Amino acid sequence: MNRFVASLAALLTVGSIASAQEYKIRLPNVDPPLSHVGDMTYPNHTYAMMRTFKDSLEGLSGGRIAVELYPSGTLGDLRENLEAVQAGILEAATPNEGTVSGFFPKIQLTTIPYVFPNAVVAWDVMDGEWGQQLLNEMAETTGIRAIAVGENAGFRIWANNIRPVTEPKDMSGLKIRTMEITAHQEMVSSLGALPTAIPWLEVYNALQTGVVDGAELPVIGTLQQNLQEVLKYATIDQHVYSLVFIVVNEDWYQALPPDLREAITIAGRQASVAGRGVSQTLVSDVIDEFRKRGVEITTASPEQIAAFREAAQPKVLEWMESQFGEEEVNKFLDAVKAAEARLAAN
Template sequence: MKAIFRVLAATTAIGMATGAFAQNVTMKFGHVGNPGSLFEATVDNFAACVNDSMGDKVEVQTFGSSQLGKDKELLQKLKLGQVDFALPSSVMSSVDDTFGIFEMPYIISDRDHMRRVQAELMDVFQSAANDNGYQIVGLAENGFRNITNNTRPINVPADLEGIKLRTPNGVWRLKMFQEYGANPTPMAFSDVFTALQTGVIDGQENPYAQIASAKFQEVQKYLSITEHVYTPAYILMSKKKFDSLDADIQAGLTDCANKTQDFTYERAAELETSLLKVIEDAGVEVNTADKAAFIEASAPIYQQFADEVEGGQAMIDKVLGLGTPG
């Protein structure tokens, strides 16, 4: 009889342990943002939301500054199950041309416009992600991008002639700056500071939050406010991993991603003011570029996207049409 009780007790213990394991999933969130960046704030906010609301089921651990890999490596690690979340931005245009719509210059006017695009076209973006083995849990942002360099102020596209400019690993950004006359050089974000410092490249383009947190103002002479591209960021998982989760966990992650988007937009708007001052105070010369000239020079990129991407013109028309409410 004692032996039977011992077997039952052991079986119960195993069952309890299995249940406890199923209810305590540790998930790794890797990203390329430096301390103080919008990426770090976004990921930390998402992790705090998940850990507070689902602490008995899920714990999200965060790893910034490319600790778990650069953007392309993180995309691969998602599929291999080595990382659970990543926060890619421009690199998504190399995953599927659909995401290249956000590489079109000046196509997104503000965050309210982005929300309308999200409401109307999220199914399109999710389908493109799913087709490539990913699941968009939610959207955040990288932000409005501006140009820094050590050669000259950039007022019109012709001022970019011959400038070695770092770009993310996205084909459409490369094409855009080639069209403007620059010499674009794709490079991982974590390598940019040293490349600027040593003169391997002359400049780069990023939102203020990335510029300031990476301390590019310490190795750049000029900041030109172009706001040439608005790039969303994607709270991304592998589709396989997301589909394997219980429905309540999926719902909880999605809910926290939506709340994080609200936080990120508010935080980003604050940083646009405070970090511009940080960059100016570092001695960087600031000018506002002639956006009309850049918009005019961007027409060939729009045409290329329309010609090369299936449904490209319809997507351009849709996004531009959502620019004005009503």
């Protein structure tokens, strides 16, 4: 247990003595509750999940479970929060797929580049049999159970200060920031760029000082961190659909009465829908705001996306198969195809 987690354990233990007879979920996140886009103010997409989960669960449980929200990084960063959940110090956390990959590497299957043609297919896969089996495996092997699967601002974008990116060769030689997730780094290198893992809160300085030429980024978070101030070009190409979760400690969850576990499941489903809806609304407005603030936006055509897919997917698929096996990769790809078939017009 690292020093931060130990300190957090001591702090939270003191705070919970007075209410030892109550069920309580402490739910943190690193972002502020509100997102500001031009003259408009929205709930942050992750906070929308958190707030919906709180209101739903407290109602469904008849007040037997109290949910306390801790936005703005007041309980540490995403990795620290997830470590605390795994250790049983925190009941819940709100990690993205990048953070989860450090605890459950197989989540990286969802980051195969250009695999999801749209958000609705991604929802269908994650809410369906394949997604639920994956998350059950995570609970069994890590002690961390995902009870809500939201949208971390949807599809991620490429952004840089050197040139517009309209085809794979435009990525060649660019130093690109990524999350600390191997699958993302494999994707960047497959396009001829140089991946550099940089923590989220250090990205602004890295772009400003030229440590990197560009970055692989979340749409909404880019504006929240004012990265438009240090970026010239952005490409919308749907290369990775990003997830955000509400997770709970598995032992804590299994120790609850069955009716409260059911309430958590229902509240988690509601939170997933709320987060996705807010994210979808925010993304379009944020991209418009980029344009107003001087960022040159390229929206890739289907033909351009196909060229990126052809360049990026083979190397990443090869890496995925080396890590998780060809059968596991094919199960995921089959789940995507099945979702597309279900959603296709007759």
